[in-house]
Amino acid sequence: MTGGAAPAVQSELQCRACGGQRVFDPATQALRCTSCGAAEALAAAGEGNAAAEWEFRPGRPTPIPGGEERVHSCRTCGGEVIFRGQVLSRRCPYCDGPVVQIEQDPGFRPMALIPFRVASETALQNARDWVRGRWAVPGDLMQAVGEARVAGLYAPFWTFDSHEAVRYWAKYRHDPWWSDDHVWKNITGTMKVEFDDMLMPASDHVTPIIRDGILHEFDPASLHPADPGYLAGFAAERHGQSVMQGLEANRSDRDLLIKARIRAHVGKPGARVVRYETDTSGIRYRRLLLPVWILHYRYDGTPFRVAVSGIDGRAFGERPFSRVKLLAISGLLALSALIAGAVYGAIAAGTGLP
Amino acid sequence: MSDLYAALLAGFVVCLASTLLGARAVRKWIEVYEARREMRAGSPGRMRMIRGWSAIAVWIGVTWFLGSVLGDWGSTGDLDSALERSGARLYVVAELLMAFVESDQ
Numbered sequence: 001m002t003g004g005a006a007p008a009v010q011s012e013l014q015c016r017a018c019g020g021q022r023v024f025d026p027a028t029q030a031l032r033c034t035s036c037g038a039a040e041a042l043a044a045a046g047e048g049n050a051a052a053e054w055e056f057r058p059g060r061p062t063p064i065p066g067g068e069e070r071v072h073s074c075r076t077c078g079g080e081v082i083f084r085g086q087v088l089s090r091r092c093p094y095c096d097g098p099v100v101q102i103e104q105d106p107g108f109r110p111m112a113l114i115p116f117r118v119a120s121e122t123a124l125q126n127a128r129d130w131v132r133g134r135w136a137v138p139g140d141l142m143q144a145v146g147e148a149r150v151a152g153l154y155a156p157f158w159t160f161d162s163h164e165a166v167r168y169w170a171k172y173r174h175d176p177w178w179s180d181d182h183v184w185k186n187i188t189g190t191m192k193v194e195f196d197d198m199l200m201p202a203s204d205h206v207t208p209i210i211r212d213g214i215l216h217e218f219d220p221a222s223l224h225p226a227d228p229g230y231l232a233g234f235a236a237e238r239h240g241q242s243v244m245q246g247l248e249a250n251r252s253d254r255d256l257l258i259k260a261r262i263r264a265h266v267g268k269p270g271a272r273v274v275r276y277e278t279d280t281s282g283i284r285y286r287r288l289l290l291p292v293w294i295l296h297y298r299y300d301g302t303p304f305r306v307a308v309s310g311i312d313g314r315a316f317g318e319r320p321f322s323r324v325k326l327l328a329i330s331g332l333l334a335l336s337a338l339i340a341g342a343v344y345g346a347i348a349a350g351t352g353l354p
Numbered sequence: 355m356s357d358l359y360a361a362l363l364a365g366f367v368v369c370l371a372s373t374l375l376g377a378r379a380v381r382k383w384i385e386v387y388e389a390r391r392e393m394r395a396g397s398p399g400r401m402r403m404i405r406g407w408s409a410i411a412v413w414i415g416v417t418w419f420l421g422s423v424l425g426d427w428g429s430t431g432d433l434d435s436a437l438e439r440s441g442a443r444l445y446v447v448a449e450l451l452m453a454f455v456e457s458d459q
Contacts, residue, residue, distance in 0.1 A: 135384050173456070212399030213392055253398040260401065263459070270456035316392055321384075326377040333380065334372035337414045338365060341421020345436070346429035348422065354442040 008072045008081070009100045009228040016040075021076070021097045023233025026116040026310070031229045040229075042115075048225035050112040053161060056243055056283035072099055086203070088289075089154065089228075089236035100228035100236070108239050112223040113289035115230045116152060116310040123293035123308040123315075124150045130306055130315035136325040141299060145306075148297040152310065154236035154289035156202040157211075158246040159218070161284040164193040166258060168276035172268035186274075191265050193258055193278075199290075200250040202239045206292060206307060208253060213316020214309040215290070222311075226289065239287050247283070361428035368424065372417040379413040382406055408451075408458035415451045419444060 013031070015022050020035030030039040043050075070083040079094030088110075089100045103109040118126075131137065131145045167190050174185040199218055201211050224230065241249070259273045291310025296303060299320045306317030347353065389403035422443060426436035 134388075136380070209393075209399040209403065212394045212397035216394045256398045256401055257396075259459075260396075270453060272456070272459070321381055323377070326380050327373060330376035330380045331369070331373040333414065334369050334376050334417050337417040338369050338372065338421035338424075341418035341423075342365065342425030342428065344418075345422035345425025345427075345440075348443070349426040349430045349436065349439065354439075354446060 007102045009102060010072075010075045010097065013098050013100070013229065013232045014076070021095075022229075023098055024115065024230050026119050029115060029117070031232060042229045043225045043227050045222050045224050050223040050225045051220040051286075052111070053159070053284040053286055054111070056247070056285055058244075070101065072101070074099065086156070086237045086240040087235070088238040089231040089234060091233070098232040100231045101238075102228075103238055107242065109287070110156070110226040110238065110289045111287045113154060113226050113230055114222055114291060114311055115224055116234065116291040118291075118293065118308065118310050118313040120150055120152060120293065122313055123152075123310070124295065126308050126313050126315040127293070127295040127306040127317070130308075130317065131319060134319050136321050136329060137319055138299065138322040138325075141320065144297050144299045145295070148295050150293040150295045150308065152234040153205060153292050153294055154231055154234055155206045155292045156237050156239040157206075157288045157290050158200040158202055158239075158243075158250070159197045159220075159286040159288060160195065160200060160247065160250055161197065161282065162195045162254075162280050163282040164195070164254075164258060165279040165281075166191050166193055166262065166276055167278075168262045168265075169274040170262060170266050170271050171274055172266060172271040187266060189262075189265060191261065193261050195254065195257070198250060198253065200246055200253065202241055202246055202249070202287075203237050205237070205294060205305075210305075210307045210316055214292070214307050214314045215311075216314060217312075220286075223286075223288070231289075234291075236289060243285055246285070357431040357433070358428050361424045365421070365424045365428075368417070368420045372413070372420075376413050376417075379410045383410050386410075405458065408454040411454040412451050415447055415454075419447045 013022050014020065015033035015036060015038055017038045018033060018036040020033045022031045022033045025032040028039055030041050032039045072081040072083065074081050074092040074095060074097065076097045077092065077095040079092055081090065081092050081099050083101050088103065091098055127150060128145055132142060169188050171184045171186050174183040197218055197220060199211060199215060201208065258276060258278065262273050262276060263271045293308040293310055295306045302320065304318040304320065306315055308315045386404050386407045389400050393400035393403060423436055423440045426439060427433045430436060
């Protein structure tokens with residue numbers, strides 16, 4: 001399906017001195033010309049109220065994300081630049097010039113971003129080091145990883161705030177563990193839970209597991225206005241979901257955290273949450289782009305990815321396991337447990353221990 | 355003497371079975387170790403990765419228990435008495451493992 005023309009930022013990304021292509025340089029945090037090297041500073045963190053949050057109003061009509069193709073005619077070479085799906089920024093396939101699409105629908109427009117601070121060489125090294133540091137990986141894995149390259153992507157994220165008034169029903173074991181009778185005690189209670197800046201990926205490239213591996217600290221003070229200059233030279237994905245859909249995707253994380261808080265509130269070991277009800281209010285959100293380097297590789301026909309935070313270089317990802325190594329470790333541990341048990345059994349037989 | 359050999363043979367079979375069944379638990383062990391070291395504390399992703407760690411305790415506990423019966427049998431040469439003596443031990447091990455499973459949420 002081919003859609004209409006894609007309004008895009010391109011001329012503004014060209015060098016004012018020589019007309020060359022400019023890309024965002026993570027080292028200098030500036031838009032740098034690839035021809036003459038001239039640099040131009042971009043909007044600083046906190047400018048333009050970048051950290052502002054927006055109130056979610058459930059009654060509002062939900063915009064539907066467009067997934068059709070959008071075509072932009074390159075102003076440098078005249079070639080066709082096609083934006084498919086949720087692609088927001090890319091390079092012209094003919095002249096390699098950066099083109100950043102302008103999101104027409106304010107319901108999907110990124111509100112702020114954190115620019116790349118980690119260069120591709122560091123990201124590649126960190127991704128390789130992460131894989132190298134794994135236990136029980138196949139011996140020839142580094143060969144597969146060594147051939148892979150990293151790609152920089154501004155990935156779409158949400159932050160959500162909310163107040164939860166929780167009423168819960170839980171139970172815990174009341175008897176001492178050596179008792180023959182297992183008595184469960186039911187308990188109900190109420191509590192308040194505050195969520196602040198819960199990060200939720202809005203892209204298939206970053207799973208919640210990878211998010212928690214690479215994004216340890218999120219500081220709203222480091223948010224910059226979503227200036228197209230930061231995206232120049234990097235791929236960027238727009239939010240392919242409405243706020244409502246983002247909240248729905250966030251539900252399982254919220255559920256997990258609320259249950260953990262309830263167990264902590266009950267304060268008994270092994271407490272189980274039977275059910276809970278929550279009255280959610282004060283939902284606020286941000287639509288953000290966060291910088292992620294992604295290394296895709298294949299091993300034994302299966303695709304894997306390692307993500308590196310473009311903010312601080314922290315790496316986390318997916319990797320295969322070596323069946324032989326798992327069995328070797330398993331064998332060692334099983335033998336150790338068996339010998340420890342046998343020694344105990346032999347001693348117990350002579351001493352009357354249980 | 356034949357009881358000792360029988361106990362050793364049974365030990366070999368238990369070790370082999372435990373090795374094959376334990377590969378999954380070892381994988382979980384590694385995932386839990388990595389999640390605890392590398393994932394954001396208190397995050398949902400870390401909770402998901404750590405959940406299921408009790409399978410490791412169950413695997414080790416069951417192997418240890420079977421080893422204790424075989425050790426008793428090998429040293430006394432009396433399997434029936436060894437099984438009888440293991441009753442109380444089984445109860446303690448089962449309760450401990452139950453407590454681990456309950457706290458794994």
